[in-house]
Amino acid sequence: MQQLLLRDCWPLGPKRAADTNRRDGVDAPNMKRRRLPKASQVEKSIVLKQPNKLITVSESVPTTSTIPEMESTPSRPESRDDFRIAVFSALTLEANAVKALFDNPGDDSGRYGKAPGDFNTYTIGVLGGRNIVLVHLPRAGKSAAATAAANCRASFPNIKRALVVGICGVVSTDMEGLEIVLGDVIISDNVIEHDLGRQIPGEFVRKNTLAESLPRSSAEISSFLAKLKCDEDKQKLLRDMNMYLNLPRSKLNPLVPYPGVHNDRLFDASYPCSNQGKPRDNCGCPDSKLVPRVRLRQPPQPEVHFGLVASGDTVMKSEVDRDRIAQKEDAIAFEMESAGIWEQFPSVVVIKGACDYADSHKTKLWQPYAAATAAACLKAFLRAWTPSMPSEPGMQ
Ligand SMILES: [Zn+2]
Secondary structure, X not given: OOOOOOOOOOOOOOOOHXXXXXXXXXXXXXXXXXXXXXXXXXXXXXXXXXXXXXXXXXXXEEOOOOOHHHOOOOOOOOOHHHOOEEEEEOOHHHHHHHHHOOOOOOEOOOOOOOOOOOOOEEEEEEEOOEEEEXXXXXXXXXXXXXXXXXXXXXXXXXXXXXXXXXXXEEOOEOOOOOEOOOOOEEEEOOEEEOOOEEEEOOEEEEOOHHHHHOOOOOHHHHHHHHHHOOHHHHHHHHHHXXXXXXXXXXXXXXXXXOOOHHHOOOEOOOOOOOOEOEOHHHOOOOHHHEOOOHHHHOXXXXXXXXXXXXXXXXXXXXXXXXXXXXXXXXXXXXXXXXXXXXXXXXXXXXXXXXXXXXXXXXXXXXXXXXXXXXXXXXXXXXXXXXXXXXXXXXXO
16 A cells, blocks of 8 residues: 655645644644546555545546656745735636636635735736746736736735746747747747837837846846756656647647647748738638648647747737747747836746737737647746745745
8 A cells, every 4th residue: 555645735725723633734723635637547445645644535546757746836825925925917718728727726716805906806826836926917017017917016025036928929939940830839038119209311229128127037047048058957847838739638738739730831931921801820821821830730739949038018910020020039928917017026027828920910810729828838947946935935
């Protein structure tokens, strides 16, 4: 009989006096069994250690070590002051993907309260072994993100890391020359604001506000991203990301089927959509104008690309401007929230799934899948993250 110590996530809400019988990492009166995937399962007996007694339950346990959330559970935050990580998502489908991967059920009750004047809506949960505050942005765009981020700082004054998670448009290849296909994930600790500047005759001169006036990402995050780029660490990140994406019984999996290689259509940049007004999913543009993609010869596993994100209030739907900005700034992705959040938090990581090619053929078809890959990558990212101050509430 295998002896396992099963620690489940904390029951949500501020710690109550009745919960103080927590010993050996187990909340005895609130013990719940974690959902486990069907794949590679065998029936085993699990013995739960509790003070003065053993409880034997039948549980399905995977034969592999692919359930890292069983390894650790953070202590339950006492108050808003104990949270260190905020996750920002603008679209409902982005937030839903994050919530679907929570280690615990999540809490929308608002029981931790908010600062006066804070109109944000939050979901509290555990993701990748970390307590997080999920911030639901009211709409896309820099100004909404900046306002929400300021309110978040007022309500959760000790947030140290802000993660912007969701979907983005992408260029065709990253800075290493690797093809970017839809569903891949972009990770960045650097953002430029591509649509803020001066329009002079014949030229737009970007104002380099973020780089000049705002603090750069923390040395801790930069160092961590450097580590993640190493072959072994990146492969582990990819394995974990794909595991979370494909957990057969997760709440995420049934919602996000891969849309199919035939729907991943990158047109030549010299060929803007010639059938504007028709449904973008079937605009009738000829396949002869598609760019051949090596990775799409078969359904690809989502990849992770590290590179600069261009953020702005304008929706990028122009292959010409996409490539112009990308070449000038070395950007590999376009989105609309990170610049606003960057103004409020000095330490920001962007994790975004590629849902279109930021061109005139932009559609919404890939948004759910891209949001799911980003959420899965976020969870793998948090799992891999070793905080510098492990004694911080919510970080251990
Ligand atoms: Zn077209």
